[in-house]
Structure formats: structure tokens, C-alpha cells
Amino acid sequence: MEPKTVVKEKYFIVTRGKSRKGFCRGCIGRVEAETQCGELMGLLFSGGSNVGSPKSGGVVRREDTYPLTRHQAQLLLFVSSFSKRVELLCNPQLFSAICELTQDDLVVVKHKKGHLPGLVKNLMQIGRKENKDDLYMLGFEVEFVDSDHNLSSKKPTPLPLFSAADIIQVVPSNSVPLGLHWKDGQCKCLNTKAVTRINSMPHISSRARQGREGHTEHSVIQNQSPSTSPAPLEVGSMVEVVSNSRITVYGVVQWLGVPAGKTGEWAGIELDYEVNGCSDGIYGGQRYFTCKGGRALFVPVTKCSPDGRFVYSSTGSGTSKPTEIPPVPPFEDPEEDAPPIPESEALSLLEGRMKGIQGHINSCYLDATLFSLFSTSVTLDHICRKPADTEQPITGTLRKIVNRLRRQGFVPTESVMNFRKQLGCDTFQTEEKDPEEFITVLFQKVFSTEPLLKLRSRRETCQGAYTLQIFLEKEQMGQMPTVQQLLDTSCLSGDIKFDEAPHCLIVQMPRFGNKYKMFSHIIPSTELDITDLLYNSPRECFVCGHLAEYECLQCLPDRKLQPGRIKQYCTTCNTQVHSHHTRQGHSPKPLQVPANVSPDTPVPRHMMQLFAVLCIQTSHYVSFVKYGPDPRSWLFFDSMADRCGDDQSGFNIPEIRACPELGDFLSRPEEELARANPSQTPELTRRLLCDSYMFLYQSPATPL
Known part of the structure; x- marks a missing residue:
């Protein structure tokens, strides 16, 4: 086998820039010399049968490259797509694990029939070497696990070949689940061209191997000892479950409770892999959460232990081993701004762990807000798109964060901490803040823009605002109001109107501090009708549809007149409605009727679309984001979903999860939603109903 020697920066991959003197993004080269101005002169490994032989040269800036070992370069050479090379490099944890694969490690590979598990059997050299400095391409022979709980007895010749x-x-070899019912699949052999078998796999460092062995021993002891009490679990905890045959599976807790017909607390776990016999979140005929089919496992919490791949064992008085933050490759920051992530690419780019914005030191208020505002919505892009020669340094920092999120799907904590430092207030760097505070600073200091809202209170002078706080008495609403009802009632009670239709409307719910909230559950309105909240704009009579001339706050909760809807009337209907004995004490107010508007002119509706929701639970902010026009296109983002290591040496693990069940729930008729029992809804849907803090709406003129 060819030795895995490391020659510092001899090989490199171009990570940014378009085309510069022979090199483009994603191509791999070998350094030949370095100029005095810091540019690298190198040879390019081109395509064709002799892909490992450098055939052309070029010049590239050092800061536009990322150094590679010989082994890394050969693995990436077998990846034909330049963009996929950079995408793999942007997932440093996965790429590092792939580089250290050893024989019989379990991997999951992409296949035309889905994601299939198998065992790595050989590392293959592809291509021919004409000179000693040439490179092979490296690929992996993988032997699939079939549905009979063992490796396939009919081995293809040769085994299927896969690139990095x-x-x-990647799962360490000590976790190979040979006793599980893996979903089977067939795989045709690839055209391997000139292939030479390497006799052994590359060795992992002794430290990594010892770490793996330590994890295994720790988890087995935990499950063997009857006196060991289970670790406290919560939704979102990363756990492992060991079967009676000592087979370990890993997953994330998505539900906790007592299933029907069972006693004691159980956990609903979304597994890392599909397993026959598991469901999509249904147990005993009842749905407890939603995930991909074959990944939902329900077990007593006593069977669960912390995920040994992320928790370091300690014995006696020993302390936890320090955890190093995985290296993050340099980010390409081209001159053009990245567009919002399209619906077709959102899940492949964003879904998973170490995705989104990495949290650090109480930054979740900022992480959740930035992700909601800029990940998939174009609403505010015109504000932050300033010419490079006129923007402030802090604006450029934020633009890089947005571009990195949209291009790589991950923003490391260093970028966000630099942005917090540039905000200029010490408390923004270390303390938990409110999203409305950050939003105000964002638009005032960073963007130097006018307020998003122009509000007219009691028909006086127009005032600006960036968010709209709901103020009302609890007695004015039912137990589970909609956002539309809260907005209408609050604006009518305070005699507040929009001076003009906003492009972005951020509505803050009636809750104060981390604990107190006026309503235990709030139903999101996927669309807001603000037609009747526009100042000096034509409005439609609630009864006959003609031009309205009066509005009445006291009629708002009237159950005979569709409670919760704004009531405005033409002169005739106003007289008739208030002739009823229960409404004779009402005090309807005259409206400002625009001049030269015919009484029977149709009134256009002004609608706003929901594109994100910020939620808070015990000082922790998360967000739900709509990433496309499909009703089921919803994402859940948590910048601090988990943590690797301790408070001193560890780092937070951000996570993004698809939650199409939220779209299914919100697609129901409003009357059905008002009768729904939140405790019987999926976990993420229940979290949205209970913990909503801010609802973000945009004009349909800037669709998702």
C-alpha cells in the first residue's frame, strides 16, 4: 500500500475564486513554487485516463486554497464534480472520518435505491502512474448489509466502488449492527477502469482508536450494570441504545412520555439509519412524532444512554478529555451575493447536525433571528445589498455570514462572535438579549435604514417601528387565538393603523420575560390580511361588501358576527347592525374614506405571508423557517441543539430538521385548528404552538 505521508501544503484544492490563471474552484493542484507576493505556482491535475498526472500549470493566491495531504488529494480526485469536492471539504467532521476509514468500518452510501449501509472492505487505487510524483485516485469497495442480518453471501465481483x-x-467498526434488520438493496458495479487493490486500509492514529475503544467499553458497562441510573433525557438529546445482543444504535430523542398501554417513561428516538421494523413516528397506532420511514424506535428511557460518540468517559476522579473544535475550511466569498437557498436545494444543503449557525455564549437570540431573516427569504436582501465601497465593515461581516449560510449551509461560531463584537455593545457579546433589541440595532446601526413599519396611532403623526408588539386584555380573546385575531384586536384597541403596507412585518406576541405568556397556545396564521388595518385606504363593508364608512371595536368579539374579525360597515349596515338591543351601546367610529372612490368599487386585499417564527423556551431561542412555496416546506433550527465536550473546551452542535408535519397541521381549516388538542400534536408542532415569540411575515411581492 502507498504510504500516507504528509508533505505540508504540497497539495491543495482551490476553495474560492472563479478562474485565475489556469485554476478554478474545486480543482486540485501540486505546489511547485511560491512567488514573492504570496501566490502559488503549481501543476493542475486534469481529467482523463491519466487524471493523476499533472498536465498543466497555473498561478493561484494562497488564501484561495486549502492545503491537502497526499491521501486527501487522492480521495478528492476520485470525486468528479468540483462542487462536490468543496462541499465535502466544508463538512470537516465527515471528511476527517472518511480519511481515517479502516477495514470493516460501517458507512452509509448514496445509491440510486436510497441510502444503503455497508462495510468498507478495501481502498482502491484507480488510474495509472507514469511518474513517482503522480497520484492515484482512491475509492472504497463497500460490501452491503442485507435483510438477513448478515453480510450478503453473494458478493459482487468486484465489489461496488464509491468515492468519498x-x-x-461513518460509524466505527465497533458499532457494526450485524444483528439489525437493515433495509437491503442491490448495487451494480461501477466501471473501475484500471484498478489496483490495496492490501490494507490506512491506519487511524492510536489516539483515535483508543477513543473509540473507550467509548465502547463505557457504553457496555453502563448497560450491564443494573445499579446505574439512566442519564436525564430531554427532547433533542443524542442517545445510544444497546440491544440484548450488544448491538448499538444511535439517534436523537424526539418524544418523551408514556405510550398507550405502557407504564413508565418511554423515549421516541429518530435513528441515524433506516431499520426494518421501525416506523415513521407511529407506535401502537398513534403518532408521537414524524420522521423518515424506518427510523422511529420506541424504548423505555432506562434503555437509553448518552451517545458514546460525543461523550467522553471518565473513571474515578478523572476529568473529561479536551475537545477540539473541528477545523473549518476557508470560505469562498465571491463578489456577487448569494441568493436565498432555493426550495429544491434546502434539505440537501441544510438538514442535519453541524448545519445552520453555530451558537456560542448565549448567542441563540442572534442565531435564530439571522437564520429566520436571511436563510431562505429574499425580503430584506435589498437592504443589505450595498455597494462594497460604501458599506461599513460591520455590514460586510454580516454579508459574509449570510453568503456563507446560503452557500455552505454552515456558519462557524467565530464569524458570529466577530459580528457580535462589531455591534459595539459588550452585552451583545456575552449576555442573552431579546430578538427585538437585536433587530432594532441591526437595522439602525448595521443597515442604517428606515423603520420597517410606519404606524399611525389615533390618527396622529406617523411613527416608525421595526417590530409590532401585541397589546390587549386577555378577556378580549379566546383560549387559543390566531395571530390574525391578535393583530386585529390589538390594532383596534390601540387605534393603530399602518400608514402604508409594509414589505416585512414582525409581530411580537403578548408575553413578557422568559416565563410569563398571556396565552398558553397561539395558532399561526399562514397569511395575514392587513387590508382593514391600512390608514386612509378603501375598506369593504363587513355585511354587504360596499365601501365601509364606520368601524366598531365592540363588535369584534360578537359571536353572531363571526368573532375575531374586524367589523366595518357602510352607513346603511351600520344603522341596521346597531339597532339590535345588544349593540345599541356600541360606539362605532367614522373612517377616513378616500375621495373619489365609488361605493361599489371592489377593494383589493393586502395579504402578508408567514415565512418564519421565533420561539423561546427557558431563555433558549429556536426558529421555524418556511423554505419554499410548498405548504410542507418547513425547517426547524436550533443553534445549540447539543454540545460536544465540557463548558471550557467543548463546542455547540447546531442542528436543522425538516418538519413537514407542521405544514400538514397548518393546512387544516382554521375552525379545526381552534379545536385541536396541542398535547396530541407532533413534538415540533406543539413546540411552535406553545413557545411562539415572534411571527415574521413578508409581502407576496417578494415570494419565497
Whole structure:
């Protein structure tokens, strides 16, 4: 086998820039010399049968490259797509694990029939070497696990060959689940061209191997000892479950409770892999959460232990081993701004762990807000798109964060901490803040823009605001109001109107501090009708549809007149409605009727679309984001979903999860939603109903 020697920066990959003197983004080169101005002169490994032989040269800036070892360069050479090479490099944890694969490690590979688990059997050299400095391409022979709980007895000749980019997950060899019912699949052999078998796999460092062995021993002891009490679990905890045959599976807790017909607390776990016999979140005929089919496992919490791949064992008085933050490759920051992530690419780019914005030191208020505002919505892009020669340094910092999120799907904590430091207030760097505070500073200091809202209170002078706080008495609403009802009632009670239709409307719910909230559950309105909240704009009579001339706050909760809807009337209907004995004490107010508007002119509706929701639970902010026009296109983002290591040496693990069940719930008729029992809804839907803090709406003129 060819030795894995490391020659510092001899090989490199171009990570940014378009085309510069022979090199483009994603191509791999070998350094030949370095100029005095810091540019690298190198040879390019081109395509064709002799892909490992450098055939052309070029010049590239050092800061536009990322150094590679010989082994890394050969693995990436077998990835034909330049963009996929960079995408793999942007997932440093996965790429590092792929580089250290050893024989019989379990991997999950992308296949035309889905994601299939198998065992790595050989590392293959592809191509021919004409000179000693040439490179082979390296690929992996993978032997699939079939549905009979063992390796396939009919081994293809040769085994299927996969590139590093085909591997989507790596599990150490001590966790190979031979006793599980893996979903089977067939795989045709690839055209391997000139292939030479390497006799052995590359060795992992002794430290990594010892770490793996330590994890295994720790988890087995935990499950063997009857006196060991289970670790406290919560939704979102990363856990492992060991079967009676000592087979370990890993997953994330998505539900906790007592299933029907069972006693004691159980956990609903979304597994890392599909397993026959598991469901999509249904147990005993009842749905407890939603995930991909074959990944939902329900077990007593006593069977669960912390995920040994992320928790370091300690014995006696020993302390936890320090945890190093995985290296993050340099980010390409081209001159053009990245557009919002399209619906077709959102899940492949964003879904998973170490995705989104990485939290650090109480930054969740900022992380959740930035992700909500800029990940998939174009609403505010015109504000932050300033010419490079006129923008402030802090604006450029934020633009890089947005571009990195949209291009790579991950923003490391250093970028966000630099932005917090540039905000200029010490408390923004260390303390938990409110999103409305950050939003105000964002638009005032960073963007130097006018307020998003122009509000007219009691028909006086127009005032600006960036968010709209709901103020009302609890007695004015039912137990589970909609956002539309809260907005209408609050604006009518305070005699507040929009001076003009906003492009972005951020509505803050009636809750104060981390604990107190006026309503235990709030139903999101996927669309807001603000037609009747526009100042000096034509409005429609609630009864006959003609031009309205009066509005009545006291009629708002009237159950005979569709409670919760704004009531405005033409002169005739106003007289008739208030002739009823229960409404004779009402005090309808005259409206400002625009001049030269015919009484029977149709009134256009002004609608706003929901594109994100910020939620808070015990000082922790998360967000739900709509990433496309499909009703089921919803994401859940948590910048601090988990943590690797301790408070001193560890780092937070951000996570993004798809939650199409939220779209299914919100697609129901409003009357059905008002009768829904939140305790019987999926976990993420229940979290949205209970913990909503801010609802973000945009004009349909800037669709998702």
C-alpha cells in the first residue's frame, strides 16, 4: 500500500475564486513554487485516463486554497464534480472520518435505491502512474448489509466502488449492527477502469482508536450494570441504545412520555439509519412524532444512554478529555451575493447536525433571528445589498455570514462572535438579549435604514417601528387565538393603523420575560390580511361588501358576527347592525374614506405571508423557517441543539430538521385548528404552538 505521508501544503484544492490563471474552484493542484507576493505556482491535475498526472500549470493566491495531504488529494480526485469536492471539504467532521476509514468500518452510501449501509472492505487505487510524483485516485469497495442480518453471501465481483463524496455517514467498526434488520438493496458495479487493490486500509492514529475503544467499553458497562441510573433525557438529546445482543444504535430523542398501554417513561428516538421494523413516528397506532420511514424506535428511557460518540468517559476522579473544535475550511466569498437557498436545494444543503449557525455564549437570540431573516427569504436582501465601497465593515461581516449560510449551509461560531463584537455593545457579546433589541440595532446601526413599519396611532403623526408588539386584555380573546385575531384586536384597541403596507412585518406576541405568556397556545396564521388595518385606504363593508364608512371595536368579539374579525360597515349596515338591543351601546367610529372612490368599487386585499417564527423556551431561542412555496416546506433550527465536550473546551452542535408535519397541521381549516388538542400534536408542532415569540411575515411581492 502507498504510504500516507504528509508533505505540508504540497497539495491543495482551490476553495474560492472563479478562474485565475489556469485554476478554478474545486480543482486540485501540486505546489511547485511560491512567488514573492504570496501566490502559488503549481501543476493542475486534469481529467482523463491519466487524471493523476499533472498536465498543466497555473498561478493561484494562497488564501484561495486549502492545503491537502497526499491521501486527501487522492480521495478528492476520485470525486468528479468540483462542487462536490468543496462541499465535502466544508463538512470537516465527515471528511476527517472518511480519511481515517479502516477495514470493516460501517458507512452509509448514496445509491440510486436510497441510502444503503455497508462495510468498507478495501481502498482502491484507480488510474495509472507514469511518474513517482503522480497520484492515484482512491475509492472504497463497500460490501452491503442485507435483510438477513448478515453480510450478503453473494458478493459482487468486484465489489461496488464509491468515492468519498458518496459516503454520507461513518460509524466505527465497533458499532457494526450485524444483528439489525437493515433495509437491503442491490448495487451494480461501477466501471473501475484500471484498478489496483490495496492490501490494507490506512491506519487511524492510536489516539483515535483508543477513543473509540473507550467509548465502547463505557457504553457496555453502563448497560450491564443494573445499579446505574439512566442519564436525564430531554427532547433533542443524542442517545445510544444497546440491544440484548450488544448491538448499538444511535439517534436523537424526539418524544418523551408514556405510550398507550405502557407504564413508565418511554423515549421516541429518530435513528441515524433506516431499520426494518421501525416506523415513521407511529407506535401502537398513534403518532408521537414524524420522521423518515424506518427510523422511529420506541424504548423505555432506562434503555437509553448518552451517545458514546460525543461523550467522553471518565473513571474515578478523572476529568473529561479536551475537545477540539473541528477545523473549518476557508470560505469562498465571491463578489456577487448569494441568493436565498432555493426550495429544491434546502434539505440537501441544510438538514442535519453541524448545519445552520453555530451558537456560542448565549448567542441563540442572534442565531435564530439571522437564520429566520436571511436563510431562505429574499425580503430584506435589498437592504443589505450595498455597494462594497460604501458599506461599513460591520455590514460586510454580516454579508459574509449570510453568503456563507446560503452557500455552505454552515456558519462557524467565530464569524458570529466577530459580528457580535462589531455591534459595539459588550452585552451583545456575552449576555442573552431579546430578538427585538437585536433587530432594532441591526437595522439602525448595521443597515442604517428606515423603520420597517410606519404606524399611525389615533390618527396622529406617523411613527416608525421595526417590530409590532401585541397589546390587549386577555378577556378580549379566546383560549387559543390566531395571530390574525391578535393583530386585529390589538390594532383596534390601540387605534393603530399602518400608514402604508409594509414589505416585512414582525409581530411580537403578548408575553413578557422568559416565563410569563398571556396565552398558553397561539395558532399561526399562514397569511395575514392587513387590508382593514391600512390608514386612509378603501375598506369593504363587513355585511354587504360596499365601501365601509364606520368601524366598531365592540363588535369584534360578537359571536353572531363571526368573532375575531374586524367589523366595518357602510352607513346603511351600520344603522341596521346597531339597532339590535345588544349593540345599541356600541360606539362605532367614522373612517377616513378616500375621495373619489365609488361605493361599489371592489377593494383589493393586502395579504402578508408567514415565512418564519421565533420561539423561546427557558431563555433558549429556536426558529421555524418556511423554505419554499410548498405548504410542507418547513425547517426547524436550533443553534445549540447539543454540545460536544465540557463548558471550557467543548463546542455547540447546531442542528436543522425538516418538519413537514407542521405544514400538514397548518393546512387544516382554521375552525379545526381552534379545536385541536396541542398535547396530541407532533413534538415540533406543539413546540411552535406553545413557545411562539415572534411571527415574521413578508409581502407576496417578494415570494419565497
